[in-house]
Amino acid sequence: MPTFIDFEASSLDLISSFPIEVGICKADGSIFNWLIKPHVLWKDWSEKSESIHGITRHRLEEEGIHLVEVAEALNEHIPEIAYCDAWTFDSFWLHRLFRGAKLKPTFKLESISMLLDSYQVQRWQSTRNTIIEELKIPTHRAANDALILHKTWKSLQH
Template identity: 45%
Template sequence: MELPAIIDLEASGFGRGSYPIEVGVALSDGSIHSTLIKPPESWVHWSDEAQAIHGISREQLNEEGKSPREVAMFLNNLLMGETLYSDAWSFDSSWLGRLFDEAEIVQRFRLDTITRLLKEDELGAWSDIKDQLTQDLGIVKHRAANDVKLLRETFKQVTSQR
């Protein structure tokens, strides 16, 4: 079975005013792509609690991040016409919308929830398998590249009995 393309975003926090700071993509060919996003001056929301979880500072974003326009163009070029799947669809779709709005570019790929690809018993096993893989693989969560790797491996294991 071909693996789905998976996307994950890290953000400045949750709720109104939050914005994307990192995006990671795991493609069906096995490749992983990720980039930090340099927030424009109008993006001011910042949660110290979120920073404590993902470990990305505003200084790091300003030094290493790419502009929203660069990131949006990169994603469109990489993902044109694809459907990507997220385990946090409502958050990720909102943050992608904010990124593409800021870039003033039309998003050229779709985003859907990964749960749409899973059977009921697979949904039930998802969380436990994901937690076990996090331990087994020693994955540091809440960085976009690591999270898409974890989601891809979880999807592989959960659906391996098909």
């Protein structure tokens, strides 16, 4: 069973955005989530993105965990590979997190498409929608979205 990862971010700008939350769902289904305290140089903020994920910059400043702690936790919890569903964005935010922490990831980030055959790709969205309905959890929160990836992938294995 693979490990899945998801990020929420300050915006969708691939030049100035930064990760604000990261969640993982490990092979055994256990989930972990970290709000990320912004690096002093990270200024980008989108009100539109905030309205989607519901995380305020003030909350990050108050409750966020320092970048180094988050990066170290990811290295500790993720084995060799973590899979995501938005590789371009997630790889950018992963890089920004680790660069800000002055650390290197001990794992590789891959697209979930690397795990899927053509039948599974065709069934992905409808299966994902069914999982979201069954779980009745909000999307656009990192741990929830990582869990949804895990459950969707698991469902497609049958």
